[in-house]
Amino acid sequence: MTLRLLLLSLTPLILLSGTASASTEAAEKLLHSAVAEVMDATSHAPNSAALAVSVRPILEKYVSFDSMTRRAVGPGWRQFTVDQQKQATRLFTTLIIRTYSSKFTPGEIPTIKFRSAVSPVTGRVEVPTTVLYHGNYDDVTYRLEDEGGWRITDMVVEGVSLIANYRPQFDEQFKQGGVKAVIDSLSRSVSSQH
Amino acid sequence: MKTRPFILESLLAALLIALLSGCAATSQRQSSNASPAVTGQAKRDGKPVKPQGDEVDEYATASVADPLEPLNRAIFWLNDQIYTFVVRPISKTYDTVFPGPVRTGVYNVFDNVDFPIRFVNDALQGNFKRAGQEGEKFLVNTVGGAGGIVRLSDRFPELCNVPAADTGQTFAKWGIGHGIYLVLPILGPKSLRDTVGLAGDYALDPVTWLTLYVNHAWTLAISCPDGVRTLHGKLSTYDAATRNTLDRYLAARTAYIQNRKHAALK
Numbered sequence: 195m196t197l198r199l200l201l202l203s204l205t206p207l208i209l210l211s212g213t214a215s216a217s218t219e220a221a222e223k224l225l226h227s228a229v230a231e232v233m234d235a236t237s238h239a240p241n242s243a244a245l246a247v248s249v250r251p252i253l254e255k256y257v258s259f260d261s262m263t264r265r266a267v268g269p270g271w272r273q274f275t276v277d278q279q280k281q282a283t284r285l286f287t288t289l290i291i292r293t294y295s296s297k298f299t300p301g302e303i304p305t306i307k308f309r310s311a312v313s314p315v316t317g318r319v320e321v322p323t324t325v326l327y328h329g330n331y332d333d334v335t336y337r338l339e340d341e342g343g344w345r346i347t348d349m350v351v352e353g354v355s356l357i358a359n360y361r362p363q364f365d366e367q368f369k370q371g372g373v374k375a376v377i378d379s380l381s382r383s384v385s386s387q388h
Numbered sequence: 389m390k391t392r393p394f395i396l397e398s399l400l401a402a403l404l405i406a407l408l409s410g411c412a413a414t415s416q417r418q419s420s421n422a423s424p425a426v427t428g429q430a431k432r433d434g435k436p437v438k439p440q441g442d443e444v445d446e447y448a449t450a451s452v453a454d455p456l457e458p459l460n461r462a463i464f465w466l467n468d469q470i471y472t473f474v475v476r477p478i479s480k481t482y483d484t485v486f487p488g489p490v491r492t493g494v495y496n497v498f499d500n501v502d503f504p505i506r507f508v509n510d511a512l513q514g515n516f517k518r519a520g521q522e523g524e525k526f527l528v529n530t531v532g533g534a535g536g537i538v539r540l541s542d543r544f545p546e547l548c549n550v551p552a553a554d555t556g557q558t559f560a561k562w563g564i565g566h567g568i569y570l571v572l573p574i575l576g577p578k579s580l581r582d583t584v585g586l587a588g589d590y591a592l593d594p595v596t597w598l599t600l601y602v603n604h605a606w607t608l609a610i611s612c613p614d615g616v617r618t619l620h621g622k623l624s625t626y627d628a629a630t631r632n633t634l635d636r637y638l639a640a641r642t643a644y645i646q647n648r649k650h651a652a653l654k
Binding site for chain 1: 629639641648
């Protein structure tokens with residue numbers, strides 16, 4: 195009876211762990227490829243400007259900038275026309291790429307330790323990592339979503355979500371002058387920052 | 389006669405499943421602490437289903453009360469000028485004048501001296517394992533690292549990445565909220581809770597104790613390196629939070645609140 199009870203008890207545990215790894219495996223694989231390609235670009239880039247240029251096609255391949263822009267703008271996104279949505283996405287993509295690439299020093303590769311992935315909701319996987327860079331340890335969590343293929347949709351560095359950090363800024367612009375103010379502020383930021 | 393034990397086994401197994409799912413849910417909530425709130429969703433296979441299409445309001449972040457925003461914005465602007473014209477040149481001069489190994493040594497010594505802040509707060513948070521790790525780190529670095537100049541503890545996997553505790557974090561773990569958001573002159577973003585916490589950190593800092601017993605010249609000689617050693621890192625964090633943004637003030641505020649929430653959950 196004890197053995198049966200033990201087996202009965204362990205079955206859900208085995209099932210749970212099996213399901214979790216199967217659902218996260220594809221997303222983790224994609225993330226590993228993306229990180230490897232970015233690291234390769236970082237090790238070969240002669241300077242920061244060249245790095246931003248070389249990581250762009252890699253990020254465009256693995257990151258869903260459409261989702262990121264839509265989420266960062268929030269409910270106001272529905273008031274954008276299709277052309278305005280495309281324009282906002284194009285501008286926001288540039289900002290995100292600049293923000294991301296500025297975290298790396300060309301020629302210096304971080305040590306990344308991937309921890310166990312979790313799937314908080316169906317179609318979403320979160321991969322926590324610990325990054326050792328310039329002597330500091332940082333918690334970096336990658337969020338990926340299944341959009342007919344896994345794509346990275348957010349990066350959370352020491353608790354700071356890339357998307358969530360832009361949300362209040364977009365909200366403020368939207369409150370002040372609607373869609374036009376959002377696009378104007380994005381254009382200003384893209385043209386004034388380097 | 390065999391029915392009763394089987395029912396009992398089934399009940400026990402069901403209870404275990406319920407417990408396991410509870411634990412799994414809890415661990416997922418903890419590990420994905422920065423995960424946006426997902427509410428009112430449909431479920432599939434027992435899991436919530438991610439929002440589709442225009443259901444994009446899940447990234448509305450936890451905010452902080454900012455009744456002093458006009459004043460905070462003014463101090464933020466002033467700080468920005470001070471960082472540009474005073475702090476950055478000091479940091480750059482320090483980086484230029486002193487070679488890397490000297491800067492690392494100075495950083496390590498003062499970081500090691502700050503041990504009571506981390507140790508006491510770990511204990512106040514009831515995290516005695518981490519307090520023990522801090523104690524070990526202090527011993528290893530003080531004895532084996534020539535008074536803390538060399539961070540020997542980095543060579544031990546269990547000691548190389550111990551999250552640093554502070555008093556504001558302890559208040560957060562005790563369930564005390566942020567209160568209002570403040571931008572302090574020079575020090576920058578803080579909440580009321582963390583400002584009070586700063587006073588606690590100051591009181592626990594051995595550098596503060598030492599300055600009580602020496603004259604002004606020695607106070608400056610002791611405090612200056614402690615202040616300057618962290619400038620580079622603080623400016624880098626400030627730049628990372630405020631560059632490529634639409635509103636630097638809001639960006640710094642949101643980053644601060646998110647980061648402090650994460651620190652309290654570590």
